[in-house]
Amino acid sequence: MRSTLLIALPKGRLFDAAIGLLQRAGVETDGGVGSRKLTFTDKGGQYEFVALKPADVPVYVESGAVDAGIVGSDVLRELECDVNEPLDLRIGLCRLAVAAIEGSDLTALDHLRIATKYPRTATRFFSARHQHTHIVRLEGSVEIAPILGLADAIVDLVETGRTLKENGLGIVEEIAPVSAKFVVNRTAMKTRNTAVRKLITSLDKVIYAHP
């Protein structure tokens, strides 16, 4: 058995915030900067980190290939992963929302074409309100889809709303608030309980110290 706890971090928008949060919780790392190795350790030698594509983090955690990870709740809900989620990290805060061209009336359509990177989340949301949809699954630059007529609306992450605005889109409705979660493999939660609890406690302290 490995003596360190192996933790997956998401590359991209959450990476720096995650490293910063770990730092404040007393877990010092250089973030793997200047090294070509795929994993890096903290100075205390208790943790080992691997940076992965965000959508791969829950896959690694669920299978137990890593013990724990940090991942956005948007990815977690979309992939419907079976993991423990013991702590909301309050970083990467944004919203998952339905957006459309400013001024368009979606209620006039009885069949909505939705472009999104979140097909399952979108399907769940619209089916709960008995709205028929056709989902177009895209990998990125979703905002362009309504403009080019590929879809009537999009379901996407909204941070400041600037990208939407610049493309003439506006929020129609919010689906859910999004934030990063600390997730733990179900077996590791039990077999490595002491080590996992220790990290959760130090993270919890710095996140919720000044509410």
Place this chain on the structure above:
Amino acid sequence: MTPLSASALPPGFRDLASQDAARRRQTDARLAAIFDARGYREVLPSGIEFLDVYTRGNQVISERAFKFLDREDRLLALRADFTPAVARMVAPRITPGADPMRLWYSGNVFRRVEPRKGGYAEFWQVGAELIGGSTLEHDVEMIALALENLDAVGMSSASVHINHAGIFRGILNAAKLPDTARERLASEIDHKDARALATHLEELGVTAAIGEQVHVLARCIGGPDVLDEAAAVLTDAESRAAIVHLQHLAAALTPHAERLVFDLTEIDEMEYYTGVMFTLLSPARRSPLGMGGRYDLLLRAFGGDSPAVGFSLTMDGIMEGR
């Protein structure tokens, strides 16, 4: 669709090559000898059932079953779980007052997996069912037998993480919460998110005493002392009885004391458990080695009525170190 090569396997499946196949046969023989010595008779339920057997037994498993139609357009399913199949098999033969039936099985189960997650769709399970066994001694017998089996396949590092379905049920019934709140609480407990749980309890306006009881479900993992900790705050009859049962179980399993973990935070994974439930884990393996528990109501779904307790081991994980 791109045509696959003639030698392709469907995703989620694999062959056992000579060495693995031989190892499986040897392992099976070793476990058979143990079951034989303990007075268990082997059964092998049909490989295909009406889907109904699984929907009656376990909704989650039935959703994952491989389904197809017979000539009369009835829904069938490949064996997706042994316990409902064994329950279906023995239910008509239950006679009140008869001696308990000790049964064991070894065979493959099939569950659809998401290709994205890379799991296998076919795996080998070995397990036992003690039909008609209603007492603490029968619970003890199952746990000890599961550990004996694990020792025989080199898993002496395995520990057994024990809970009782009556604890969660008792606390929630006593708290008299609406169904929607229960669902959300179950999800927070399942996530082990103590903070979200606390915020939610505050929103619900439950009393401090009830709040403290629900927190038992988020916190109590450890040796038999966590049972005393829980007993000090639980007030409803059902959860208190469950704790007493676990305390007796701990005493009866003293020879295995260092392998027991009481984990009140794990809620029912299989839906059909009514009493003691347990998961078998090893620090050397990334997924559970097996699980078990008491399912006193399942046989009623098949027209029998008998208490029962059982366990199953996931052999692929044990043998391959996955």
